[in-house]
Amino acid sequence: MLSDAFVQVLKSGREEFNARFAMAKKQFPALEGAAFSAFLGSRADPLVRAVEGVRPGLLTETAVGAYEAGLELVAQRLAGPEARHPWTDQVWERLLVPAAALVAESPRLLIGALSNGAHQLAMTPGARPDQWLRLMERLIPLAGNAEELLRAGQLAAWRSGLAHYRESALAAAEGLEEKLALTALESVESSWPELRRRLIQSRWEGGGVVIDGKPRLRLRTGAFRGFGGLFAEPPRLVTANSQVFARSGADGWLLTADAFGATFHRATPEELSAALPQVPRVPDGIQIPPDIGQVTSVARLDHTVAVTGALTHAVLLYSLPESTGPLS
């Protein structure tokens, strides 16, 4: 049962709302009216009610924004009863409703950006959307406006595993309010400028790992395609332009990694053709676990050594002392 306020908004633009649903149905024939109605009732209406409670004057714009964004999401099966993953729905439930006061001021921006952010984390292997949602829940009461929340959200996304955003997230967070930045990074530090300086200095800083000047195994990332990973066969590493690529069969991926996680990005043919293997010699001080079998490839950068083995589809990532700069 929709709230009276939402019903009023929908009634006032009934013809136009119907036209838009018809267009969506044309583009996405699988879109069902029942699924969209269910979404409006379970996700959009609580948001409209929450906004009515805090900023009743901005209710119409929020309701329209919720209808539009919801239609796009449900049509693509990213929200509602047929959703391919739960994270977008959780954004509406766990973030948008508590952030109603911020949403009311910028409904299109916040509804769209947060839904898209959750979707991106959900679609990136190795990323942790649940962690991002948890961090965002903590950030909402601290943010003074939508822009602050979104900037802190970028930092939180990096913290939740999107390692490829490391440099730009650090750049974007310069000048961010201290409590927001530290919360976004789940840090117990007291100084954001100091933490930021150290994060810039070392890509293996953060994540609660000891930096002791010795090479250490930090991550095992990547898996067999049959178990939900990317690789059809054990990968081999190649490098180009200070970037590491993992080849598996005819496919290849750019690997980015730091203390917060590792992500793979499909490489272009140009990138792969420019990349070359290194001599598979393990640098001194690196302990290779016996379960990976014989080392098949090694990629060494200034800050990281990546290793693959004959008996695993994973890539092992070791931090090197004084590790700075990008892995990618």
Add this chain to the structure above:
Amino acid sequence: MALRDLFQRLSQAPTNPHAAPAARQFDVADLYRGPVSGMESPGADGGPALDEKLRQAYFWIVNTAIISPHYDVEYNAEPPPSFVLGDSKSRLTLPSAQSYSSFVLLPLLTFATRRKCLFIGGPGRGKTASALLMGVLGGYPVKEVRRAMLHGHPQMTIADLLGNPLPADLVKAQDLKDIRIAWRGWLDMRVKIIDEYNRIPTRTQSALLTVMGDNYAEILDHIHECPDAAWFLTANDDQGGGTYQVIEALRDRIDVVVQALAFNPRFLDDLVTRIEEKIRPEEVVPRQIIFTESEVDRMQDEIRAVALPPEARRRLEFFTSQFEFCEVAGDQFEYKTKDTARLAGVEWAALTARDTGRDKVKDLGCQTRNGISVRALMTLIHFAKAIAYFRGNPAVELEDLRQILPFVLFDKLTQDVDAPFFEGSGNTAFRSDRVSWLRRVFDLSCAEYDRLNLDREDPVARLSEEFRLGLDGVTESEVRGRMVGIERLITEWSKGHKLYGHLYDDLLNLKYLHQRYTNYLRWLRTR
């Protein structure tokens, strides 16, 4: 509040993916882009990436606003599947790379470069609607674009076009400068639309020419400066079938001509939906594809920065050389041009009858009654850069030239329909299909260029390059040697070679070089 929904959904960037840079960069701003539309794509300088925005505008129009697009601007990454159909052996190709609809692409490039586009085609084919969309892309409300659109009609006066002197001032004024003018609002718009321009009376067309050509309007000695603008004109019939003949100077100011192709009835269902749901595309243009004035300024700068590599430029030079030369039009070498004959009013049939000795099928110059003007060439270069920019490339490719050329030269290169070429097997359709004809002529020109092996053996290019290095410090004996080289080359060419357009231009170029060396030699002697 304007609503946003799937109808306003944009194609996701990148719309035309290219090779990644040497070291791939990621931007955390991309975190918030995704299935819900409306999140902006940041450019390198923090503003929107305008080529991507232009492509998004294109794909929105093609996928949403236009019901049945035709992909007639064909690009291929590899040899495309091709099929021969029907008694006339019509060829249908399925392009293997991203291809485009000229009816959308050309107006969009016109908008991006602020030039002038003429839509032609029968009534009710979407010419005016497309022009209207360009106005909306320029940031104007639909109502304002509609109101500012000029509709050509036989009674249109200069006052209708430009504005009126205030009646009170007309009575009271002691001097012309005391008369205030109420200028028409469209003059200040950056997207100008003139519907059915060939219904405007000739005198009014002349006033329009001043605005189109020189960007100002004049009434009673008062001048109104107009901003740079993209112009969109429509005509139901481009062949002079309007109420008034369009004056040649006005036609010449039009940069590209694009034809509204026929509606494919297989898309009738979409038309039904549009009627039933009361959907008017121009009223739901997504705000993300609306360009600000400064964005269009920036886009123009970026388009100008696209390179035209020498390899492509040389082929354009060779193509252009084919058309102006007319051996029998003059006695002095420089005056052997079609323009000489045209200015003298020589009857075309009599002229071509005298022009003997050359293979009139092989000689591409025999297919036209004129050559290519400097203005047309500048337009061609501008649009070639624009299409390369649109495709996300830093430099113009030969295929860009090939694809854009017919739309620029559509009205500029006049076909000689009596030329023997058009009697040839499979060539008769070129009399009515000027786009295909121009593309074929360009292909033939490139084939000839390859046959002559001009990429590798081009003595004139070599001599010109030598000259471009400068004359500073070049000795008298060196100059003499170069002049002898030029004379030797001309002597060689004079032995039994027939004179074709490209040779004619090369010979004039050699004469230019020889003259510059002659002057330099004279200067050296007087030192």
